Amino acid sequence: MIDDVVLPSTPLMSDPANQPAALAGGPRVRKRRGVFRPGRLLLYVSLVSYCLTSVAAFLWTISISLKSNQDFFATSPWSLPKHPTLENYRSAWTTAKIGSFFLNSAIMTLGTVTISLAVSATAAYALGRIKFRGNSLVSMFFLTGLMIPGFLIIVPLYFLLRDMHLLGSLYGLGIVYVATQIPFNIYVLTGFFKTLPKELEEAAYVDGASPLKTFFRVMLPLAGPGLASVALLNCLTIWNEFFFALVFISDESKFTLPLGLYRLSINAEYSSQWTQLFAGLVLAMIPVLIVFGVAQERLTRGLTLGALKG
């Protein structure tokens, strides 16, 4: 509260960009910079039109998903559904198996992110907080992975999985997901562990906690924000992953959502089940958008943490 009163009176702070929540200071500031600026209007107009286009596309998808198939072919794609129906959603979820794709993707994402995070966090702790000979060598070993694109590993990986009888199985795909996330996770988390104060760790040790206990009770909770950001980024990557799924999975019952939607869209071109596909599209979009709306701040922070440190 006090800040709201004090801040606007300091001359350099009068830039409204500096105080996003200063509602009280609003009118006064506006008066001082009340000059009409055409540049600002232009900014506004272009932002609004860009965003409206996106929103329009989304609403259009919903509108079509509510049409019956006859309606869809009889009327203009622009018209609103005359007899809105949820039938498409029912058939997309069950007949087109979107429900099963969804479940596969959810299990896959949660499972692999958990494992990858556990494996990476322990390794990152070792690399960031324990001095030992060869530390930088091991770090380099992991860092190499950041420069290796998926295409470089795909062919031998395909045969490795085949020889292990993991081809076409979600376990095989899961192992690959875990492994491919490791370099990035270790890179970010090692940096994160390094920034944590060592006093707390020492205090726990002096109090008689074992190193393992210190790690779980003190260091891991301290690394919470970093872990959460990394986890969120991993979820995004794996939920959206297409290439490995396309190569490794061929059985429909094991399709992840991206793969399933892709197959459905290929089939739709022959079977003209368009409205059902639109419903599937909406089903795939909505939960992600909700999660995203809730976690946007964290995600934003995670993105900048990972790519542009410092």
Next chain:
Amino acid sequence: MLNRQKRKLLVPFLAPALLLYGTFFLYPAAKTFYVALTSWHGVTEKLPFVGFDNFRQLAHDELFRGTISNTFRFAVLGGVVLFPLALFLAYATSEKLFGARTFRFIILAPVALSVATAALLWKFILNPNFGLLNGFLGAVGLGSLERPWLGLTSTAMPAVIAATLWHGIGIWMIFFAAAISRVPVELKEAARIDGASSFRIFRHVVFPLIWDVTRVLLVLWVIGALQAFAFIWAMTAGGPLNSTNVFGSYLYEVAFQDSRYGYAAAIAVVMFFLVLILTLLTNRLTRREAVEY
């Protein structure tokens, strides 16, 4: 002594990551370099060694040359649109505008959709029969511009690029916005008092200060663009007439439709070195004195 205690954790803490990463990531990556020297079709137990034959063949492969130029077209055209647009969106939403957060959310939201979802949405938008775009053009009296966007060699690539950028631009905006937010407010304020317009403040105050970040992002874009696959595969599968066939889609075809694994590995190796060279080159070409005020 604490450190000595902690060292007991080394093996159990490092081993799982090392094992998984080594087996399922680094080992296949290294093996690709060997597979590239064979004419393997995946059937035989032994890999028939052929030396650099695959690379020689690649040099004369018309299709491969086409994919190189398409990949570069994707990277350059996409970059030319992406960077000014992302920078603009970041700058615009960094200003104190009514609803700036909502704008950011809407711009960023498509990132949360899977590539397959976004690609499908765009296939619908561009569909010649019921698509949103042709419908819009017809409605505003530009019916002559209606066309099967993904079916023509001239428009397929721009269409795929548009979809790719629409999907990912939010991330780039966030990167730029993070950099812009680190520019000291005093500098912008001083320029404003001196009567500089928004554009001039951006050009002469903000931009020089975020140049380093822009460089990093350029390198990231180049790396990402050379590996473009998902949007292309889901929207055009490299067609029509190979006009959107890029490294990724060509490699996929060669490996998993023609089973020419040795040849595919060779493509991957060429790709790897191209990415490496271009990364270094981009880094070198954009080097400038860092500006500090």
